[in-house]
Amino acid sequence: MSIVASAGSIVIGLLLVHRNSTKQNEDPAGASTYIHQNTHRTFGLEPMAIVFGLPWALLMWSMVTFSVALLLSCFRNSNISTRISVAVTSLVVIATILWCIQSAWESNDDVVVFLRELRQFIASS
Template identity: 35%
Template sequence: MHFPNNWSLTTGVLAELEQMILHAVADSITSTTSVIPFDQEELAKMLELTDRLKAQSGAINESFPHGKCIVARFMENFALAKFFNFCGQPGARLNSDQSIFRKQKPRHSLFIQILSICLFCAPCDYAKELDGIWVDKVINRVLWKQFIVKLNNDWSSLALTATVVLNANVAFLALVNITLARTFSYISTMTSVGVVILGLILVRQNQRKDQNSAEQANVLLTRTSHPVFGTEALAIIYSLPYALLMWSMVFFVIAFACMVFGSATAVTQSAFSVAGGLGVHVRVLDGVDDTCCT
C-alpha cells in the first residue's frame, strides 16, 4: 500500500504538529526577521485545521486519508525550512537576513552607487531589501510577499501622483509663453507619462504571476541576477517609477522658477527664493544620516 494509507495519524503526531505551529507563531510575533515560511494569518489557519483534525483523528485513520495528507504537507514545509536553514547545526541561520556562507554583508558595485545619485538613492534601497529577502540564494516567501505588496502599492500611488503633476504641467503650458520654462515643462510632462506607463507595466507583471510562490520568486531572482552585480539590475528597474517622478517634479520646479524669474516682480522672486532655499535646507538636514549604498 502507498502512503498515506499505511500510516496512522496518532495524537502524538498531531500534538507535535501543533507545537511546531505554535513555535512558528511565537517566532513570527517576536522577530521581524523570522525564518518561518508562513505569515501569522497562514499559521492561524494551519492551527485551526490541526485542531479540527485532532477532533476527528479516529475517523481519519479508519476511512479517510485526506487528513494524513494535510498533516504530512504541513510537516514537510516545516522540515524543508529546517533543512534550508541548517537547523540544529553549529552555523544555523537564526534570522532571515543572516548569511551562512559569508560573514560580511554584500557591498554594492560602483555602477549602482553612481546611478543611485541620479535616481535619488532608490536603487540602493531596493537592492538592500532584495539582499535581505534572497539570502544565500534562498528566498524568504513571507518577506517576498510583503515586498511585492508594498511595491504594488508604491507604484499605484506614484502613478496617481504623476497624473497630478501631469495635469499641473498641462495647465502650466497653457498659461506660460516663456520658451525655457515651456521646455522644462515638456520634459516634466514626458517623465510623468513615463511614470504612469512604467508603473502600470510593472504592476501588471506582478499581477500576472503567483507572488506567493517561493519557486517563482526564486526563478525571477535567479534570471535577473548577475554574477558580479547580483540583483542590482532588478533593483534599478523597480526604482525607476520613483526616480522618474522625482525628476518630473524637479523639472516642473525649474520651469516654474524660469517663469518667476523671467516675468515676476522682485518681491515674488525674493519670496520664491526664500521658500526654495528653506525646502532645500530641510531636505539636506533630512538626508544627513542617509547615505546611498552603505
C-alpha cells in the same frame, strides 16, 4: 522634460504593478525561478534592481525639472514681491530637503561603503 519623466515614471510603475499582480496566485517557491531567470550573467541582479528603481528615479527627475522650470518662470515674468516670496520659500524648501538627505545618509553606513568603492572604481578606470 518634467512631463516626459512623469509619464515614464507612471508607465513603468504601472507595468511593474501589473506584472506583480498577475503573479499573485503563483507558488512562492517560484520566486527563485523568477530571480534565476532575471539574473544577468555578468551583472547579476543589478539590471532588475535598476528596473525596479526607475519609477522613483524618473519621478525625482520630474520634480527637479518642474521646480527649475517653475523658478525660471517666476524669476523672469514677475514683480519684485513675487520674486522675494518665491526666493524665500525656495530657500526654506531646499534647506529642508538637504537636511532630510543629510540625516538619512548619516544613519546609513552603506552609503559610505558605496562612495568609497565608487571612488576606487573611478580611480582605477
